[in-house]
Amino acid sequence: MVTLLVFPGQGAQRVGMGHDLYEAFPSAQDTLSEIDEALATPLSRIMREGPEEELQRTDITQPAILAHSAAVLSVVRDHLGPIVGAAGHSLGEYSAYYASGSLSLTDAVRLVRRRGELMYEAGTLQPGSMSAVLGLASDAVGTACAAASTATEVVVPANLNSPEQTVISGDPRAVMRAGQLAKEAGAKRVVPLNVSGAFHSPLMTHARPGLEEALGAVTFRDPGFPVVANATATPITTSAEAITELVHQLTAPVRWVEVVTRLAAIAGSEFRILELGPGTVLAGLVKRILGPVSVRSLGTAQSVEEFLHDAV
Secondary structure (H helix, E strand, O other), X not given: OEEEEEEOOOOOOOXXXXXXHHHHOHHHHHHHHHHHHHHOOOHHHHHHHOOHHHHOOHHHHHHHHHHHHHHHHHHHHHHOOOEEEEEEOOOHHHHHHHHOOOOOHHHHHHHHHHHXXXXXXXXXXOOOEEEEEEOOOXXXXXXXXXXXXXXXXXXXXXXXXXXXEEEEEEOHHHHHHHHHHHHHOOOOEEEEOOOOOOOOOHHHHHHHXXXXXXXXXXXXXXXXXXXXXXXXXXXXXOHXXXXXXXXXXXXXXXXXXXXXXXXXXXXXXXXEEEEEOOOOHHHHHHHHHHOOXXXXXXXOHHHHHHHHHHHO
16 A cells, blocks of 8 residues: 655644654654754744744744654654655645655755745735635635625635635635625635735735745755645646746645545555644545545654554
8 A cells, every 4th residue: 555645734733733742752852853953943842832822923833834744754754655645735735845855854944934934924015814615615616706806806715625615815805705705605604714814815926036036045856756736736746846836836726625636646546645744634624525535644642653553
């Protein structure tokens, strides 16, 4: 059986994240300490102790989630078997490239910190909001967004997470209009999200030049296995493609349903999917998209210990 890896994105953070891994596994402790040194910031302490408002800062949240994923990977890497593909949700795509050998740990965490800074700055320059639309097909959500957009206020589908869960993003008033139209079309709920900007929408355009510069300043190698891109759901096998897709990702939707479907197609008939990092959200989405497949979340010391025990 072959292995596919998926990595979570922003929203999975919480105070205390990774602390049990730090205490249980020397390799996780070494990984988190290396990240602290690379960032010249006590990131592992902020992950462990907070305060909450600091952990929720985009420039802290994004490297914290990658750090958690990297800590898990450091423990389980030798027990994963053949890895034939990977994907990550939004910033998790950087974790996937790190896992594939495209980026060093230092470059990966510095990149996502810079990405977080740039996204926050873009949100300050052009304030936006996001809402999750639940219980309505993505095509219908797209129709609501198109109807709610104007020449000066735009809203778009930003995260196509499952057949009936879509996050919308854009100018606040347009997001509100689209949410109301979605409810009128039959959505069960529309939930505003606590974010600092309209991620994966045209409002993030201000962040593109800075991210292009940051990506161009690091050593980016061809991935050791295909990474399915968020924006196009295509398997990426070269560094040039990867850099292009990571810039594109800023303003394009996360096509998670298509990503997971393409990932499964790469693997063929017998595979397992492992979610590495905080939370279990992606495992739940995978089941909604693919049905009864082998999927497992590895984010706590207990879940990792159980996985290692089963791998013996």
